Amino acid sequence: MDDCPQQTPLFTFGVIADIQYADLDDGYNYSRTKRRYYRSSLQLLRQAQDSWSESAVKPEFILQLGDIIDGFNKGPGASDRALDTVLREFSSSSVEVHHVWGNHEFYNFSRSALLRSKLNSTPHTDGSLSGARPGSDIYAYSFSPFPGFTFVVLDAYDVSLLGRDKSxxxxxxxxxLIRQYNNNEDLNCPPVAESLLQRFTMFNGGFSKDQLDWLDSVLSSADNKQERVTIVSHLPVHPYSTEPVCLAWNFDELLAIIQSHSSVVCFMAGHDHDGGYYLDKTMGVHHLTLEGVIETPPNSNAFGTVSVYKDRMVLKGNGRIRDRVLLFPCQSDAGHRAI
Structure with missing residues (x-):
């Protein structure tokens, strides 16, 4: 191993979460405890785009971690107009964007509409998805921006009341599933005041067996190739990286798959606008939850640029997002993932 850390990154990428743009005056979250800056979120995205464009080392791609527009846009034509407004900001540069789907995507669009939209960033030229079975509508895929590195986009609302026809x-x-834990008339209200059971709300979702089996196969291939894998999802999956009310329904099943493979180094998510971070020292996996743009004051910001090296990722945060060095576990330790 080199004594001196590598100075030039192999590649860089940008990351941003929960823009939730709407052409509305400021408002509040569901519980009316946090201010939301609907209109100025577009300006914060513009500042992020300017920063990435002006950087000496341009990012290879941008990860947009879901909730790109707010549910208040729902209405004839309004959803499309709001989405076009935000996507115009992203298209101000030629850098490709990988879009994750969150609950607000499904407040505005059906699953079939999303599959036909510009928010379907699946890299397959034939438009097919990389789900487990032919004809699957699971929005999950993987891509490799650099030899030895794979990114996996997951569909955290594959199992959900959102985006699915009621019939x-x-x-x-x-x-x-949700009724096993939540008997409230309003399923957006958590079933309990505390504990991990808070996650069983309508604004969360989970991962089907088909998707979990597909992920397992992708990670097995990455293990064999000794690749570094970063997984992205709108919903966090580690209880220590977020508030319980923001967790995926079956986070434990997804964690079990991660823990059975040597290739995963990072899991990135949004949804919890306050952000969070936890290093699973047993596995050497960094669980990073990005602060949301929507609850970021206009005089601040919330985006990051990640430089990737052979032994680490370095997150340069802006505004509410802090700098972090995410060290990879040594390859020699990959079999038992201890660091």
Missing amino acids: SGQYSEALT
Whole structure:
């Protein structure tokens, strides 16, 4: 191993979460405890784009971690207009954007509409998805921006009441699941005041067996190639990286898959606008939850630029997002993931 750290990154990428743009005056979150800056979120995105464009080392791609527009846009034509407004900001540069789907995407669009939209950033030229079975509508795919590195985009609302037709089997199964824990008339209200059971709300979702099996196969291939894998999702999956009310329904199943592979180095998510971070020292996996643009005051910001080296990722934060050095576990330790 080199004594001196590598100075030139192999590649860089940008990351931003929960823009939730709407052409509205400031408002508040569901519990009316946090201010939301709907209109100025577009300006903060513009500042992030300017920063990435003016950087001496241009990012290879941008990760947009979901909730690109707010649910208040829902209405005939309004959702499309709001989405076009935000996507115009992203298209101000030629850098490709990988879009994650969050709950607000499904407040505005059906799953079938999202699959046909510009928010479907699946890199397959034939437009197919990389789900586990032919014809799958699971929005999950992987891409490799540099040899030895793979990124996996997950569909955290594959199992959900959102985006599913109420007459479908998927909706019925999701309703049965959430009703095991949440008997409130308003399913956006957590079933309990504390504990991990808070996650069983309508604004969360989970990962189907098909998607988990597909992820398992992707990670097995990455293990064999000794690749470094970063997984991205709108919903966090580690209880120590977020508030319980923001966790994926079956976070434990996804964590079990991560823990059975040697290739995963980082899991990035949004959804919790206050952000969070936890290093699973047993596995050497960094769980990073990005602060949301929507609750960031206009005089601040919330985006990051990540420089990737052979032994680490270095996050340069802006505004509410702090700088972090995310060290990779040694390859020699990969079999048992201890660091």
